[in-house]
Amino acid sequence: MADVLVAQGVGVDYPTPAGAVTAIDDVTVTVPDEGITVFAGPSGSGKSTLLRVLALVERPTRGVVELGGEAVSGRSHRQLRALRRQTIALMFQNPLENLLPELTAAQNVIAAAQSNGRRGAGRKADLDLLDVVGLKGMGDYRVPALSGGQQQRLALCCALAREPKVVLADEPTSQLDDTSAGLVLDSLKVLVDRGVPVAVASHDDRLVHLADRVVRMSSGRVA
Template sequence: MIDVSAAGKVYRTPGGDFTALRDVDLRVDAGEFVAVVGRSGSGKTTLLNLLAGIDRPTSGAVRVAGTAVHELSERRLAAWRGRSVGLVFQFFQLLPTLTVAENVMLPMDFCATVPARRRRAAALALLDRVGIAEQADKLPAALSGGQQQRAAIARALANDPPVLLADEPTGNLDTATAAAVLDLFSSLTRAGKALVMVTHERDVSGYTDRVVTLADGRVLADAAVPA
């Protein structure tokens, strides 16, 4: 589902070149939950951005859901991303003036993957799947942090993408709520999604299948979690 081969990323800055990733190899199959860990500046978010097509590798190849992402034009990237990748962020990124249901419907509107007359029902089904159907007609500000993150996960699932990418999704949550979100992620991978989660948390092995450690832009370790 995800195949990164010898990927490198160099940023050109006024102070000189900065190498964020060096010869990174990574493979993630359907149904796998992979955590990417490392210190700040290790390249975690850069790797996630390459997987999402938000950024392009300077060298190497990035293939996600059967597509060579690094070869797509900007126009084709946007269409591909909307259908193939669901993104979950630390700060939720819900639009404050839309209800929770409307936030979940937004990706469907952009990609027209669901007929207009069926979008609200589809959004309500996703909100029920993540356990907050009763919050559908509230604005995000009325929800707790954990509920907002569940809404963001429902939005990421709106177009039924095969790949989910999560950037520090538990960073703003208390311990119990974070555990509930990780449980939800585990259930999604059991249903066949490939999920890559960037996190500062080290103790995620109870939920993930593998832990990939980055240091100075390189893969320092790629270890399966014992069953």
């Protein structure tokens, strides 16, 4: 087993009128290239900040992020955008932030497959992924017509279509009822079964129990 993502001695500070506030400090974690890793902890523990840093969305104030064994956190914003597009699928807490609401479910999958320049994107195999995440027969539904749980499963389907090296998800079940959350958990397992490693920031005990690895956060540090 290798590591697809590594954060070494990472810290993030935010300026405020009262002075700098440290969100995470001296955090060293790894995300293996298989299974589910959960960053667990209460609100304000720094787990979502850590996930954004690993997703190359937020640049650390100090420390280094490695992707595939190569230090990347010091690269330009343009280079980081290209890396995200080609290798990382990031799911936000609000399902609608993950999708293009004006499009149908099938069109979202096709757009995701095309977003990293894949040859042959939008082929039947991509649309068959809707069946894989339990959305069979819903390809013509527009995003607002889907429930929150269906939207999150569609987001996971789009992540699969992009063929990323890793999927990062921030509190993917926090806005869902128990039934919908359970279906999202099943879809996360589908990603892992297909060889896509997953890292999740969550305080949901069900995700913690599902995880292959749990990293507990407290007050911006690994507990």
